[in-house]
Amino acid sequence: MSAMTxxxxxxxxxxxxxxxxxxxxxxxxxxxxxxxxxxxAPRVLASLLTQSVIVAFLALGVGLLIRIxxxxxxxxxxxxGLGAYGAAWALSPAAPIAPEIxxxxxxxxxxxxxxxxxxxxxxxxxxxxxMLTLALGQxxxxxxxxxxxxxxxSDGLIVDVPRRLWGFRTEALQTASGMLIVAVxxxxxxxxxxxxxxxxxxxxxxxxxxxxxxxxxxxGYRTRAPKAVVLALSAAIPALxxxxxxxxxxxxxxxxxxxxxxxxxxxxxxxxxxVALWGPIAxxxxxxxxxxxxxxxxxxxxxxxxxxxxxxxxxxxTGLAGAFGALGRRLTGTVxxxxxx
Amino acid sequence: xxxIFRCEGLGKQYGGVVALQGVDLELEVGKVHGLIGPNGAGKxxxxxxxxxxxxxxxxxxxxxxxxxxVAPGERRRMGVSRxxxxxxxxxxxxxxxxxDLAAHGAGGGDxxxxxxxxxxxxxxxxxxxxxxxxxxxxxxxxLALVGAPKVLLLDEPAAGLSVxxxxxxxxxxxxxxxxxxxxxxxxxxxxxxxxxxxxxxxVLASGRFLVSGPPSEVRTDPAVIRAYFGSTx
Numbered sequence: 001m002s003a004m005t006x007x008x009x010x011x012x013x014x015x016x017x018x019x020x021x022x023x024x025x026x027x028x029x030x031x032x033x034x035x036x037x038x039x040x041a042p043r044v045l046a047s048l049l050t051q052s053v054i055v056a057f058l059a060l061g062v063g064l065l066i067r068i069x070x071x072x073x074x075x076x077x078x079x080x081g082l083g084a085y086g087a088a089w090a091l092s093p094a095a096p097i098a099p100e101i102x103x104x105x106x107x108x109x110x111x112x113x114x115x116x117x118x119x120x121x122x123x124x125x126x127x128x129x130x131m132l133t134l135a136l137g138q139x140x141x142x143x144x145x146x147x148x149x150x151x152x153x154s155d156g157l158i159v160d161v162p163r164r165l166w167g168f169r170t171e172a173l174q175t176a177s178g179m180l181i182v183a184v185x186x187x188x189x190x191x192x193x194x195x196x197x198x199x200x201x202x203x204x205x206x207x208x209x210x211x212x213x214x215x216x217x218x219x220g221y222r223t224r225a226p227k228a229v230v231l232a233l234s235a236a237i238p239a240l241x242x243x244x245x246x247x248x249x250x251x252x253x254x255x256x257x258x259x260x261x262x263x264x265x266x267x268x269x270x271x272x273x274x275v276a277l278w279g280p281i282a283x284x285x286x287x288x289x290x291x292x293x294x295x296x297x298x299x300x301x302x303x304x305x306x307x308x309x310x311x312x313x314x315x316x317x318t319g320l321a322g323a324f325g326a327l328g329r330r331l332t333g334t335v336x337x338x339x340x341x
Numbered sequence: 342x343x344x345i346f347r348c349e350g351l352g353k354q355y356g357g358v359v360a361l362q363g364v365d366l367e368l369e370v371g372k373v374h375g376l377i378g379p380n381g382a383g384k385x386x387x388x389x390x391x392x393x394x395x396x397x398x399x400x401x402x403x404x405x406x407x408x409x410x411v412a413p414g415e416r417r418r419m420g421v422s423r424x425x426x427x428x429x430x431x432x433x434x435x436x437x438x439x440x441d442l443a444a445h446g447a448g449g450g451d452x453x454x455x456x457x458x459x460x461x462x463x464x465x466x467x468x469x470x471x472x473x474x475x476x477x478x479x480x481x482x483x484l485a486l487v488g489a490p491k492v493l494l495l496d497e498p499a500a501g502l503s504v505x506x507x508x509x510x511x512x513x514x515x516x517x518x519x520x521x522x523x524x525x526x527x528x529x530x531x532x533x534x535x536x537x538x539x540x541x542x543x544v545l546a547s548g549r550f551l552v553s554g555p556p557s558e559v560r561t562d563p564a565v566i567r568a569y570f571g572s573t574x
Contacts, residue, residue, distance in 0.1 A: 201441070201445060204434060204438050204439075204441075204442055205442055207431070207434060208431045208434060208439065208442055211431045211433055211434070212429055212430070212431055214394075215429045215430070215484070216446075217413050218392070218413045218423060219414070219446040220414045220415075220446030220447050221414055221446050222412075222414055
C-alpha cells in the first residue's frame with residue numbers, strides 16, 4: 001500500500017482554533033464599551049442595551065441554526081423561556097439542589113433536551129422543520145399557561161432572587177448597568193466558544209452537512225448526531241439568555257414563549273445576517289433601537305420595522321454583517337472573501 | 342485473481358420502468374473496470390445501487406462479505422468509496438478542510454500527499470468555490486481517494502473536463518489503480534479515457550448486460566456497435 005495510509009490525523013493546533021487576535025481584541029473592546037456605557041449611560045439607554053443584549057442570546061441561537069445548518073426556527077422562544085422558567089425554579093425553595101448549581105445546569109440541560117429532539121427530527125428540513133419548531137414553541141407556550149402550579153399561568157412568576165449567588169451580591173444583576181456588563185461578558189464568551197467550535201472538525205463537519213449531507217454520509221460519517229449538536233447549541237444559548245432574563249427581571253411570564261417573540265428573534269437574525277457569528281447580535285441591537293425610536297413616533301412602528309426589514313433583505317441579503325463586511329473589504333481594498341468570525 | 346468486489350443480479354425499477362435488470366459485475370485489485378453504454382443504459386443506476394445510494398435488487402459482496410444492507414458511511418470505512426456524476430464537494434470549506442474531514446471519516450489518510458499527487462497542493466487553503474471547475478472535479482476525486490480505499494466506484498469523473506484535463510485525470514487513475522492496488526469501476530462517456538486505462542469493459546444497454554471483455558474485443562463487438570449506433574454498418 002502506498003504512503004497514503006501512513007498518515008495519522010493530528011489534532012488541530014490550539015492556535016488554529018482560536019479567532020484572529022484582532023477579533024479577540026474587538027471582543028475585549030466591546031466588553032470595555034459595555035463597562036463604560038454601564039457606568040455613564042442614562043438609565044433608559046442602559047436598560048435598553050441590557051434588554052437587547054439578553055435577547056441577543058436568543059437571536060444568536062436562531063442565527064447559529066441558520067448559519068451552520070441552514071434551518072429556520074419559528075419556535076426558539078421555547079428554549080429562551082424554558083431557561084427563564086428553569087432559573088425561576090432553580091431559585092425557588094422547591095429546587096432540590098443549590099441555586100448556584102441549578103442555574104449552571106439549566107443551559108446544558110435544555111441543550112441536552114434539544115439534542116434528543118434533534119436526533120428525532122434530523123431528517124426534517126425546510127418549511128417542515130420551521131413548522132415543527134413553531135409547533136414545539138406553541139406547545140411550550142400552552143403548557144406554561146396551563147400548568148399554573150408550576151408556571152403561575154398567564155400571571156407569571158415573581159422570582160425571589162437570593163441576595164448572594166456564588167458568593168457575590170446579586171443586587172447588581174437586577175440593575176441595568178450591572179446586568180449589562182455581565183450579559184455582554186457572557187455573550188462575548190459564548191461568541192468565542194462558537195468561533196472555536198466552528199474551527200474544530202465538528203464545526204466543519206456541521207457546515208459540510210449543510211452543504212452536501214449525502215456526500216458527508218459517503219465519506220464515512222453518520223449525520224444525525226452532528227445535526228443534533230447544532231440544534232442543541234442553538235437552544236442552549238437562548239436558554240442562557242433566559243437565565244439572565246430571570247436574574248435581571250425577577251419575573252417570568254408566558255409572554256417570552258409566544259410565537260411572536262420567536263418571530264422577533266428571527267427578524268433580528270435576518271436583520272443582522274448570518275454571514276458572521278456576531279450578525280444576529282447586531283440585529284438584536286438594531287431591532288431594539290429601531291423599536292425604541294419608532295415606538296416614540298407612532299404606534300404603527302411594527303409596519304415601519306417590517307418595511308425596514310424588506311428593504312434590508314432586498315438591499316443587503318446578507319444583513320448588517322454582510323454590509324459591514326463588504327464595507328470593510330472596500331475600505332481595506334481587499335476583494336477576497338473575509339473570515340467574518 | 343479473485344474479485345474483491347462482486348455484484349450479483351443488481352436491478353432497479355422506478356415505477357413501471359426497469360432501469361437496471363440482473364447485472365453481474367466483478368472488480369479485481371489493481372484493475373480498472375469500465376462500465377459503458379449509451380445514455381439511459383443504467384450505468385449510473387448501477388453505481389448507485391452498488392454503492393448503497395439507492396435501494397435495488399441483487400447482492401453486493403466486498404471481500405467475501407455481503408454488504409448489501411451496509412450503510413454508505415460504513416462501506417466507506419470498510420474501504421468502498423465512490424465519486425458522483427455531478428461535482429459533489431463542499432463549496433464553502435477550504436480544500437484542506439474537506440479533505441481532512443474525508444480522511445477522518447475514512448479512518449486516516451495523507452491529505453498533503455494526495456493533494457500534491459493531484460496537483461491541488463497550491464490551492465489547498467482556498468475555498469472549493471474559488472477554484473476552477475477542473476480543480477473542483479479533482480477535489481471530488483480526492484474526497485473519494487483519501488484513505489486509500491480498496492474499491493473505487495467513479496461516476497463520470499471526466500464529465501465537463503477539457504481534453505487536457507481528461508488526460509491528466511486518466512494518468513492519475515492509471516497510477517492509482519496500479520500503485521495503490523485498488524479495484525476501480527469507471528463509468529465514463531469519454532472513450533479516450535476508457536480505452537486508455539480500462540483493463541476490462543462491461544457494456545450495458547437499456548438496463549441490461551450486453552457484453553464484457555477486454556477493450557480491444559468490446560470495441561469491435563457487433564452488439565456494442567449496434568447499441569451505440571443502431572447498426573453494425
